[in-house]
Structures are given as C-alpha cells and as structure tokens.
Amino acid sequence: MIINKLSEILGRKKLKIVDVINETGVTRPTLTSLYYGNGKGISFDVLNKLCGYLSVTPGELFAYYDIDVVETVIDFESIDAVSMKEYSPFTGRIAFAQSKYPSFTFEGHLDDDRHKHEYDLALYIDLPRDKYLHMFPDDVIEDHIENLLFERIINELSKYDDQAELGSVTFFYSDDK
Structure with missing residues (x-):
C-alpha cells in the first residue's frame, strides 16, 4: 500500500x-x-x-507499506431512512492480503442525539486492545486503516442521511470490561 x-x-x-x-x-x-x-x-x-x-x-x-486491504464490509442492521433515529447499529469486517495481518470483525453504533447529522461513533473491535494497537507497523498505517473504516461507515450511512458527518469516535476492544 x-x-x-x-x-x-x-x-x-x-x-x-x-x-x-x-x-x-x-x-x-x-x-x-x-x-x-x-x-x-x-x-x-x-x-x-x-x-x-x-x-x-x-x-x-x-x-x-507491505499491507493491503482486500475487503471492507459495513452492514447497517435493519435501518431505513424512516426508522433512522438516534441509534444506528452496524457490523463489519476488514481483511488484508497479507497473512501476517489477521482479518477482524467489528460492530458499532452511531448516535445523533442532537439530530444535527453529526454522529458519534462507538466502534467495538473484535481483537484485544494490545493486538490491535501492535498489528500495524506504525501510526501512519493505523490512521490510514481507521480513516478507511470511517469513510466506509459514512458512505454506508449517507444512503440514509446524505448530510452525515462523524463527530466523536470511541474505540472499544474485546478485552475491555
């Protein structure tokens, strides 16, 4: 990449x-x-x-960087423009071409409690925090992967809210209690 x-x-x-x-x-x-x-x-x-x-x-x-994303899937669960309100759950998966980078799933939700088209994102990564944070060779790759995820989430969300933007982003990992 x-x-x-x-x-x-x-x-x-x-x-x-x-x-x-x-x-x-x-x-x-x-x-x-x-x-x-x-x-x-x-x-x-x-x-x-x-x-x-x-x-x-x-x-x-x-x-x-010797890392290539081969798949990024985002699936909003039973959502349409009429039912979309304050809470929009989704699931997803990201996969890499290189076997040294494990694919992982994630889930999350977007909240727009102010109804201003600015969504707060909570993202639950299905990996332990340490493994996720050490998975990428440096911050540039980690930022690129996260921006790719954010872009795909907003692209999917824009099918239901064409003015959607991300506000705050909070990460959670499989070992968070």
Missing part, C-alpha cells in the same frame, strides 16, 4: 491547498484527492511540482 503524506506535510508547513494551487498550478481536484488519500495515481509533472514547491523528495511525500 502506498500512502501519501501531503496532508501531514501541509499541516507541518502550515500551508493550505489553495496556497499550493496558486504556487504550482496543480488543479484543485488533483490536490484534494491527494490530500484526502483518494488519488488513484499521480503524474510525474505533478509530483515534480509538489516536490519542488514543498522542498521534499518523492520518498518523503509517499510511503510504502
């Missing part, structure tokens, strides 16, 4: 996407997709402009 670090670099340098657009001529859709990790690729021309403007190498802008 290749992860770009554009958002991290811009944050560290206190730059905004508009600053990069104005100085490099790279388009907003290209930068936005890179910033949020949704890009499917990058041209050498764009890479050259970004590296020059940010004073980084391609190796600093991108990182390679």
